[in-house]
Amino acid sequence: MSMDRDAFFIGNQWVKPSSDRTFKLINASTGEAIARVPEAIEADVDAAVAAARDAFDNSPWPRMKASERAAVMERFMGALAARGGDIAKAVSLQNGMPIALSEQLEGGFPVGILQYYAGLAAGENAGPDVRPSQMGKETLVERNPVGVVAAIVPWNFPVTLAINKIAPAMAAGCTVVIKPSPGTVLDSYLVAEAALEAGVPAGVLNWVAADRAVGAYLVSHPGIDKVAFTGSTAAGRKIGATCGELLRPVTLELGGKSAAIVLEDADLGSFLAGIPMASMLNNGQACYNGTRILAPASRYGEVVDAIAGMLGTLTVGDAMDAATHVGPMASEAHRERVEGYIAKGKSEARLVAGGGRPRNMNRGWFVEPTLFADVANSDTIAQEEIFGPVLSVISYANDADAVRIANDSDFGLGGSVWSSDAERALSVARQVESGTVGVNGYMPSLGAPFGGIKGSGLGREFGPEAVGAYQQLKSIYVMG
Known part of the structure; x- marks a missing residue:
């Protein structure tokens, strides 16, 4: 059976690409071609960002109670778990990860990540964060979702590193455009199918595979509010420079020489x-x-x-x-x-x-x-x-x-x-x-922050700290 795919996942729809460009996926163990998948151009990125933007600006998703989002995440978790074996096989075929390891870290671990962040969201205190005020009555501190997130994922742990971004972003109430690596795309279709089956609302999660140039277009897109990137230090520096120029929040999980x-x-x-x-x-x-x-x-x-x-x-x-x-x-x-x-x-x-x-x-x-x-x-x-x-x-x-x-x-x-x-x-x-x-x-x-210093990046994934990276803080000074 052919593993070819011919559409992107945008707004809970399988959307035909804007061009006939494709990526050829290779079995790393044999060097043989195993599938062709569409390659996004700028118009496809525009469509994915528009779907995520509409879901954030106009749907109930960011305004739901955190416990309601947690229920969606739990359904997503179950649908992902049911596909764990197929996900592991897809990853191992594409990037050469030994299947015994892939079953643990790509088929199983992402389910645990979703479970962890769903649990955090379900247990979130809905009461106001009220703090003393030196110059008035009190201060109310609100944590609001940052908006539309561009999640750029590498080929080495494509599912785990995608869910590392998706789960805390969903818990916070954000919407996401995910750009997988051109070398590992088949697994992203399985994750998208799980999200669709679980009833994740339209536009909350969107997948478009693209090369570096179109990835750079996504990073600088005016409809994006935050970038979350895992990859090389060289690429991270370029993304960080772009986000710095735009004053756009960014999380960079980069290389190491431990x-x-x-x-x-x-x-x-x-x-x-x-x-x-x-x-x-x-x-x-x-x-x-x-x-x-x-x-x-x-x-x-x-x-x-x-x-x-x-x-x-x-x-x-x-x-x-x-x-x-x-x-x-x-x-x-x-x-x-x-x-x-x-x-x-x-x-x-x-x-x-x-x-x-x-x-x-x-x-x-x-x-x-x-x-x-x-x-x-x-x-x-x-x-x-x-x-x-x-x-x-x-x-x-x-x-x-x-x-x-x-x-x-x-x-x-x-x-x-x-x-x-x-x-x-x-x-x-x-x-x-x-x-x-x-x-x-x-x-x-899972419960402790993970990330680097120096050339290994900025910000943290895992732990409750990761949710904060997908939130904006607002202080409301109540003077009387």
């Missing part, structure tokens, strides 16, 4: 078990991966050998195979980028494991899990985001030196500290300059 600090007393077995989630998640294609491994000089050789041995146990294969640990890169162009960094690493450091393409795998965009040793923190492979299954091990002298090296980065998104002494690890974690840090593991928590 450090995994292995303290001298760490249990290597626990650390090795944590690497797949903390340092190599999604074939290395996760923004917060701790790809700089900081090892104590006294145990450096032991750490390098242990990681090399662990990488050798990982099964590299088709993303649709449940036994696969490491799938392909998301595209041929991205594999070339990763291989360029590996070539640079061979000139800077010592290649210990991997470094090439797996033998007997002549189709798809595969790269071997790769390990470099004798890496200086100033090396290119230690400073720039590779976004692939490439780890660099850097030696440090003591805890203070480890913190210095970890903080010597343009990024500050994730990181982890590993130790048999939890208090010692926590002390080191508090000194790491990063928006998030894990102790003896790493996994973002």
